[in-house]
Amino acid sequence: MKTLLLAVFAALLMTSLASAQPITVQDVLQSQRALIEKSSRRTIGPAIDALVQSGLPQMQNVLEQWQAKNMWQRASDGHFYAATKNADGTYALLDLQDNTLVGNFASSDLKQLKPNSGVRAMIATALVQFQLSDPDVTKRSSALDSISRDPEVALLAPLRASIASETEPDILSRKTRLERLMTMAYDTDVPARVAAINAMAGDLGVDFRATLNPILSTKRIVTKAGTPPIANIAQELQIGSDALTRSDAYGLLVAAGDAPVEITHDARDAALENNVEGGRIAGISVGQLSTEAMRDKAYDGLVSAGKAPPRVTPSDIDASLAEYRFFEVFDEPSAAVTDAAQAALAKSETRVAISQAADLGLDALSLASIYFLAAIGLAITFGVMGVINMAHGEFIMMGAYTGYVVQLFITNHTASIIIAVPLAFVVTFAAGVALERLVVRWLFHRPLETLLATFGVSIALQQLAKNVFGTQARPLTAPAWLDGAWMINDVVSISYIRIAIFILALLFLGLFLFIMKRTRLGLETRAVTQNPKMAASMGINPDRVNMLTFGLGSGIAGIAGVAIGLFAKVTSEMGSDYIVQSFMTVVVGGVGNIWGTLAGAAMIGGFQKSVEWLNPSNTLAAQTYMILFIIIFIQFRPRGIIALKGRAAGD
Incomplete structure (x- = not known):
């Protein structure tokens, strides 16, 4: 019995020691092996996220090698390595953990991972988080370019974290600007968004105005008279004004399911054509339908027979419109944000x-x-x-x-x-x-x-x-120092x-x-x-x-x-x-x-x-x-x- 207890204790101790060992790059790669081998744009996302969230600094090199199609899998055990081709045609495998030489292998023993353009684009987005703090200025600049082209809410936190350690003035300026723009667009903290908008109020950059436009985007809604909408109201629309015609207002009611569709002459005539029986429509001879009045009468007969929806008269439209109010509301729910955005945009437009x-x-x-x-x-x-x-x-x-x-x-x-x-x-x-x-x-x-x-x-x-x-035409080329333009502002x-x-x-x-x-x-x-x-x-x-x-x-x-x-x-x-x-x-x-x-x-x-x-x-x-x-x-x-x-x- 004593021997059995000692064996169990030893097994538990070994398990504890094994679990205390640090996770390696290969451990993470093997945990995502099936997805990496498949390398499909539709399924690779979780694998890339796992590599990034592992917290291992070597993952930047792994992603760069993978993106450059220089990640290889050894057939014998399925492990992943970087590789360089030798003069004799073999490949020298390099450990992705510490870049040490593992050995030389024939190409038949290896499988090259060749991610398609879609997967490479996803890898590039993931790399941005590492490259924002890369010692290479060029890589930091490229990372900012990548974020500018395709900003994502997940990149806001690593961008903010990289600002404190930035030493290059130009890169710091770009990071600060981009952080403010992304804060306006993606941050959930309303005071932070308002502060970012106010800090850039009057800015002439197209990117600033482009960021404000979605914040100030609006839609039209309909509510019952006497019931104000629970929304960030931009303005109430008055029927008959340039902003909202009578026809547009009724169209909003129809779209919301609050009013029947208005029967146009074309729709009426189509219904008449579809209900011709023995040369007659609702008991009226087709030959008699030469006037608008007779066509309306025939259509009303179809309505009475339940074969067509009833016509909507002008008085019906007026009655329906009187029961509702029409508003233009912001897609952005926070009034503080839209107020700041409107003021900032007005200041920018003036400048x-x-x-x-x-x-x-x-x-x-x-x-x-x-x-x-x-x-x-x-x-x-x-x-x-x-x-x-x-x-x-x-x-x-x-x-x-x-x-x-x-x-x-x-x-x-x-x-x-x-x-x-x-x-x-x-x-x-x-x-x-x-x-x-x-x-x-x-x-x-x-x-x-x-x-x-x-x-x-x-x-x-x-x-x-x-x-x-x-x-x-013959060229008369200006000196290089006359190329370009003096950019006073945007x-x-x-x-x-x-x-x-x-x-x-x-x-x-x-x-x-x-x-x-x-x-x-x-x-x-x-x-x-x-x-x-x-x-x-x-x-x-x-x-x-x-x-x-x-x-x-x-x-x-x-x-x-x-x-x-x-x-x-x-x-x-x-x-x-x-x-x-x-x-x-x-x-x-x-x-x-x-x-x-x-x-x-x-x-x-x-x-x-x-x-x-x-x-x-x-x-x-x-x-x-x-x-x-x-x-x-x-x-x-x-x-x-x-x-x-x-x-x-x-x-």
Whole structure:
């Protein structure tokens, strides 16, 4: 007997010691072996949950190996391992507990687990909980991306737990934001949800507004008059208002089973057709059913015979509607949450509207900079000299093609642009001087002949560009540091290229003012513009001044072409896209005044962007309205925004 008691005690002791041993990775895997072997998306969930809930730190590696299709099962005992392929074709099995080598085995002794895409997606979701605190910043970032794409209430707790130990500022900011968004959507604690909403009130992020929208989603319900609904009421709907028509209200009663279905004419006629017996319906000959009244009578006969539901009269509808009240209620049961969400969304929408206005202003400023760059050269040739140069757009095109040719030989885009800008000025300056010497100088004070002659030159230059470069658009690549955009917030942004063009426009404004106000050429140009004969009597050569002035305007157009070519297509017709706007800019601003050109560019750019904002799907309408606006504007202010004063204004 004593021996038996000792044996029992020993068995119990061994069992106790065995149960005290820690659970291993293999223990958990074997407990879920059947589900893992099957690897079906419909049944694998409990197995993945068991691995995650085991609390073993090695489970992150297990899930990663499984997801990467690198988990193998040994045929002899069904145990799971990671594996690497040897040079001789065998596989080295690695223990998933401590990554030690178990041994080398032939592929015939092993079975590779190949989870399908659905199972891998579920594994990826489970991995997020481990990756949120992974030492690798990339994995933590990927985990946040995964949660953002597919948020789940189960991920809220591990996300919160990972915030305290986060050391990377950007990742911490993302975690904090995501935790607040998930708290709004999934937390059961109402004060916590309200606090999260209030903390982000006025936020411009699309994700914030997208999180609030489900909270503020509503549905319509019907209650008996005098019985308020037990729900979070958004508003009571009045029958006959835009929010609830009489027909919609009765439809709600029908859907709730509180009123019979209204019999339409189509439903009535269908019932009549289904009850034709011997050429008669309810005792009425089919031939007599040519009027609505007779059809109603026949249908009423079917109702009396119990073959059709009764018709609902307008008075019946009114009586039914009078017995009920109609409400729009929130799907969210907590009024505190919906009140906070409404206030936060209203604040956000106000900030969005302000930001959209600022974004529109930046777009208008950017477009005005482009128009100013395109028109500043024309402000010299047309505004100062009075020459209508229809080939001005082709000088812009020549500058853009100059930049393209430079990039063919200089692959560094920054260096190529630095070289292309002065080279474009030289090329188009020479072309402008040639045009002035060969054509324009012989047609001074003959505007119609000048217009026709330069228009012919414009066509010739376009055809020459087609012969040399072809008809397809050519790339003019901006330097890498001009890629992307300056994101002021989630609504307002402007590309770095547009910023560069704006700065370039300011530089040219300063350069032009310096030339005209501080240099001998500028002094002589102003003298010739105001009184050519008096300037000639003072020793100034008007012919030479006109040549240099025309060349300067053409050279500036070439530089504008390089800038415009960085974001617009470089083709032989690109100049025609800007010639009309350039002339309008100069005319509206005030002929012969650089400040007027700047004001004209701002007005035209702002007006065009405003019209595009009101009608974003039709840019042609914006162009049309802009031309009409300019025609009307010139009727009231024919000399432009800033008109010349003095003797030059009367010439």
